[in-house]
Amino acid sequence: MNETKTVNRLKHNFEKLLKVGQALTAEKDYNKLLELILNEARKIANADGGTLYIVDGGKLYHKIMQNDTLNIFLGGGGEPIEFEPLEMAETHIAPYVAIHKRPVNIEDVYHTELFDFTGPKTFDRQVGYTTKSMLVVPLINREDDVIGVLQLINAMEAGELVAFDPGIEEIIMALSSQAGIALENMQYVEEIRTLFDSFVSVLVTAIDERTPYNANHSRNVAIFTERFAHAVNECKKGTYGELYFDEEHIRRLVMSAWLHDIGKVTVPESIMNKPTRLSEDIEFVMGRLKMLNALVDQRYYKALSTTLRSSGGEAEGEADKALWLEEKAFLKEAEIRILKANEPSTFMDDDMQMKITEIYEKRFREIDEQILNDREFEFLMIRKGTLTNGEREIMENHVVTTEKMLSKIKFPKDLMEVPFWAINHHELMDGTGYSRGLKGDEIPVEVRILTIIDIYDALTATDRPYKKGMPPEKAFFILGKMAEEGKLDSDLLSIFENSEAWHFKN
Numbered sequence: 001m002n003e004t005k006t007v008n009r010l011k012h013n014f015e016k017l018l019k020v021g022q023a024l025t026a027e028k029d030y031n032k033l034l035e036l037i038l039n040e041a042r043k044i045a046n047a048d049g050g051t052l053y054i055v056d057g058g059k060l061y062h063k064i065m066q067n068d069t070l071n072i073f074l075g076g077g078g079e080p081i082e083f084e085p086l087e088m089a090e091t092h093i094a095p096y097v098a099i100h101k102r103p104v105n106i107e108d109v110y111h112t113e114l115f116d117f118t119g120p121k122t123f124d125r126q127v128g129y130t131t132k133s134m135l136v137v138p139l140i141n142r143e144d145d146v147i148g149v150l151q152l153i154n155a156m157e158a159g160e161l162v163a164f165d166p167g168i169e170e171i172i173m174a175l176s177s178q179a180g181i182a183l184e185n186m187q188y189v190e191e192i193r194t195l196f197d198s199f200v201s202v203l204v205t206a207i208d209e210r211t212p213y214n215a216n217h218s219r220n221v222a223i224f225t226e227r228f229a230h231a232v233n234e235c236k237k238g239t240y241g242e243l244y245f246d247e248e249h250i251r252r253l254v255m256s257a258w259l260h261d262i263g264k265v266t267v268p269e270s271i272m273n274k275p276t277r278l279s280e281d282i283e284f285v286m287g288r289l290k291m292l293n294a295l296v297d298q299r300y301y302k303a304l305s306t307t308l309r310s311s312g313g314e315a316e317g318e319a320d321k322a323l324w325l326e327e328k329a330f331l332k333e334a335e336i337r338i339l340k341a342n343e344p345s346t347f348m349d350d351d352m353q354m355k356i357t358e359i360y361e362k363r364f365r366e367i368d369e370q371i372l373n374d375r376e377f378e379f380l381m382i383r384k385g386t387l388t389n390g391e392r393e394i395m396e397n398h399v400v401t402t403e404k405m406l407s408k409i410k411f412p413k414d415l416m417e418v419p420f421w422a423i424n425h426h427e428l429m430d431g432t433g434y435s436r437g438l439k440g441d442e443i444p445v446e447v448r449i450l451t452i453i454d455i456y457d458a459l460t461a462t463d464r465p466y467k468k469g470m471p472p473e474k475a476f477f478i479l480g481k482m483a484e485e486g487k488l489d490s491d492l493l494s495i496f497e498n499s500e501a502w503h504f505k506n
């Protein structure tokens with residue numbers, strides 16, 4: 001080969017390597033990266049076939065197998081490879097290369113005693129192929145650890161099987177070191193992602209578990225959200241027929257589902273777990289009713305003995321008795337009403353509120369005690385649910401806390417949208433949600449999904465303090481009403497309802 005030809009070839013290979021290097025660093029998908037490494041190495045070396053092994057737990061795992069003549073393309077994102085992993089035995093070429101961290105170039109597999117080639121020879125017999133030349137190089141990372149092995153089979157030149165050119169060996173080595181670093185980078189990224197994901201799920205589960213009533217909420221919302229996103233992908237018609245969430249997008253969405261209620265960490269347990277309007281205070285009220293009953297009795301018997309001792313006090317005695325009976329009846333009635341008003345399922349209409357006000361205002365003659373104190377009265381006057389306006393405000397403030405907490409986290413670029421989606425899960429399409437009162441197009445589709453799921457799980461959860469879990473049909477009826485009122489995205493709701501996404505219960 002003359003000098004110009006050699007220079008040209010070197011230049012050509014150098015340019016090729018540069019391009020491959022760029023492609024390797026640009027690839028974000030692990031399986032695609034593995035395929036790219038083998039593809040490019042085969043192209044440069046003009047190899048008919050090859051295998052890419054990855055080291056895991058001291059063994060070599062077949063990750064990608066390709067052979068043009070046999071039309072075999074296995075592993076990666078395609079058909080899985082069934083072969084057992086290779087033990088690190090020096091007798092076999094790929095493990096040898098991994099152990100010694102150096103390339104091996106075999107001219108003809110059938111004319112060498114250097115390694116045990118029983119495997120390739122058996123394979124040849126079974127499929128009618130001839131394995132001849134082999135170039136096997138290690139994939140090494142920055143710490144000088146072998147992370148894989150690249151094995152190229154049968155160099156071709158003008159349709160003939162030839163040996164791998166020693167010049168190519170160097171190029172393939174250069175490519176393999178680029179590939180080693182690209183793979184290592186990807187593994188780092190994967191490790192950091194796994195670390196972050198597991199940290200988030202551990203933290204959020206701990207927050208959720210502060211209350212036995214809400215222990216699975218964030219997990220459920222994350223699972224439903226992922227299933228919902230897939231349902232949107234499967235739906236090919238209507239408003240969202242064109243919408244497709246790729247894997248990364250779904251990851252971001254699921255992350256925001258995990259984090260959406262993180263601000264509940266500052267909501268007092270007494271508010272988060274409030275099972276009834278009076279909660280534990282009902283015991284005090286019942287105790288006070290008993291005491292008042294006893295005081296009313298005592299006052300009457302005292303009056304009775306005074307009347308008996310004095311002459312002509314019959315009329316007075318009758319009045320005492322009438323008052324006694326009236327107050328006893330009042331106390332009995334009050335107990336029934338308070339118990340009813342205490343239940344979260346009771347809607348406190350004007351009539352009920354009036355009756356509770358009567359009980360609150362009731363004073364007993366000569367007794368310096370009343371049935372309800374100001375605080376208990378306020379609780380029993382709650383129209384719907386178990387929380388007072390003040391308590392509801394504290395509860396709703398969890399989105400503000402979520403925002404504060406998430407603003408302190410430095411999200412990587414690919415997760416940038418996560419906080420915005422997470423903090424807006426109580427916004428409604430008609431602008432009546434909280435805490436910003438966003439409306440219509442101001443609410444991205446990801447948030448609309450979270451909102452539907454958040455309500456769906458709240459309604460169907462079997463572990464809420466103030467009500468039993470609702471069957472899905474009833475939950476969809478309520479969600480449907482909300483969509484009719486313009487609060488939820490009806491197209492998204494019907495995708496969720498008509499999918500299998502909600503057919504899950506942990």
Ligand SMILES: [Fe+2]
Pocket residue numbers: 260261398425426454
């Ligand atoms: Fe929330």
Ligand SMILES: [Fe+2]
Pocket residue numbers: 217221260261454
């Ligand atoms: Fe929630």
